[in-house]
Amino acid sequence: MTSSMADTFPGSTRARVLDLIRTRGQASRVELAAATGLTPGTITNAVRGLVDDRLVREAGRVPSDGGSPRRLLELDPRAAYSLGVQMDRSTSSIVLADFTGRILAEDSVRGAGEDPPDVVLTAIAGAVTDLLDATGVPKTSVMGVGLVTHGPQDQGRGMVLGTRPTPAWSHYPLTDTLSDAVDLPVLLENDATAAALGEQWLGEVTSDSFGVLYLASGLGGGVVNGGEVYRGPSFNSVEIGHITIDADGPLCDCGNRGCVEATSGTAAVVLRAMTEGVLPGRLSLSGERDRRLADFQLIAQAAHTGDPQALELVRSAATGLGHAAVTLVNLFGLDTVVLAGPGFSVAGSELRDGITRVLHEAAFSRELAPVDVRLSVHGSIAAALGGALLVLRSGLPTSPTFHA
């Protein structure tokens, strides 16, 4: 089922019409024809089918210049639902969205740590079932699950290809396993790409072209260009975390040396803090590998309240992240960067200020216009929501049992 969903993305006339109405909230048939370039007749036929299938409904009339009033269309929020799961080493977030893309409920569960994938996916499947039970949404109305995690990925096969967090994850059938466990279609997406989609949807970014730095256990990147997510030929983009910023720097989980993730990511900050005399005791850092994002947030909290040693660590990380932002902006020609993910949820303003400073000093376009740096106000749920949106946009369910 996973691959058939992916095959219909970005989809048929029906899918395009649904996506336009979803994005605009309400739209008339005339507006849909103008936006798609399709003929009024084609739009009328597509809308008739969507209304018959109870996916779209009339939403009233608005006056029109000289002619008959335009009849507005909207999605039926209860026509279908979608789940998004952002799976990270430190914590995983789950959102349930209705057919319009509105978040109905969210939950978080313990992250993957270094557990084997079957254990992690079983826990996620349980949380998904609990969330559906708690909201009373029947599984037969759920289109599927967008599973969002780090790369590199083979999205067609639903696998992570690298050996992180442990070799057991490499080529493990993630989507097939989760699909069997929850009895729903599952598709796989890169966390930063999903965060870019989620940020765009949540309306914090007015530009239709922007980059995302996604800071969680790792550091990911995403680019939206002209409203479309950038996808390279291999689907393993935008791997901003593994650019070298110090060729003699520390060894990275990826096996390379001096990656920005290894010098300036959340785990790197925690590893440096653990060597800083009294800091681990003063901040009650656990030092455990599975708890690095939590430890980072303790350090970020201390920095935010003025602890000078913690602030120095956060500022140093911000400089490294700033160089990553410069690279993202220079290569993709962007003027807006969104800082997203749980790594930015505590000391976001301190990190933002440091990243902004480096961008204003070093971005190639600084002579033209300053880069706009925005802090996501949605924390870790933007990526999970992006996963749910991908499912909503992936095409229409064809299962005869779809409507509950």
Added chain:
Amino acid sequence: MTSSMADTFPGSTRARVLDLIRTRGQASRVELAAATGLTPGTITNAVRGLVDDRLVREAGRVPSDGGSPRRLLELDPRAAYSLGVQMDRSTSSIVLADFTGRILAEDSVRGAGEDPPDVVLTAIAGAVTDLLDATGVPKTSVMGVGLVTHGPQDQGRGMVLGTRPTPAWSHYPLTDTLSDAVDLPVLLENDATAAALGEQWLGEVTSDSFGVLYLASGLGGGVVNGGEVYRGPSFNSVEIGHITIDADGPLCDCGNRGCVEATSGTAAVVLRAMTEGVLPGRLSLSGERDRRLADFQLIAQAAHTGDPQALELVRSAATGLGHAAVTLVNLFGLDTVVLAGPGFSVAGSELRDGITRVLHEAAFSRELAPVDVRLSVHGSIAAALGGALLVLRSGLPTSPTFHA
């Protein structure tokens, strides 16, 4: 005229049909309908117009399964011509292409150095006129000139925006000035992007997704993804030369510190060579700012023939360029990198080997498949040809005096 050419890119049905025939060499109407998704009737009408305008002609028949033989179409090579100018600080290259995109003639002139733009453009205009005179191609048959140089650029206004090579170049009306001087439309393009187009056209790259490192006086980048050149919202992509690889490194022309262009570009190699005791004398390096690419090529030649000091300099540069290639590959998710531009024309194999080594050690996708690194065999003309191709693809001439 410049902006009207740009407005029609990627163009109408006519332009799409012309581009398909240009890419394939020959094509039948059935093939054109299949490739465009347009109806046979639409294709037949478009082809009729193009044949009437003497842009397309019949090229014979081939047998078809069961039905009447397919009639093949081809472009009339003499229907129109196009010029491409790659303008660099050290040398500028000019190509004249026929309507099929075949190079008819090429020339090179002294580079811009630190001369003011009006002086440089006057010299280029003279060389353009000489090339047309030498080949007997009437100016009335030339669609326009694709002017290719470094970024950042405002392509709509035909200007370079930065202060390189000197502040006089910033916001100088390059395309308007050259257009007045040669009495032809002129469009502006980034050198590395044009090189990517030229490389693709010249057929050395079989993949339809690849990155280009373009090494001349500066270092530029280009990306072709799914057959289309990547263009960011600002048109100032892919500025690979100005990513920071050493935050404490040397000052760059762009005003930043430790850019890969400043640590590992051609000028950086020459500046290091000038401090190396006997090397400047042994290799007869000029040390002049305008002659840095020529000096680099002397060093590259020495490295190629085994001079250990020169080889050390080239290998060190290759490591820095390798890190730039890793960044390009990681961010855009690419599996092929083409090394193009005059900087690779002499010690290309030594540079390629060093770049390949870094990619195989550090590219994020190395666990999946090695990155294919290819040396352009077209030197500096790939970028100039890319400029000429952009003119050919920019839409059809509308001037009543167009046909000579």
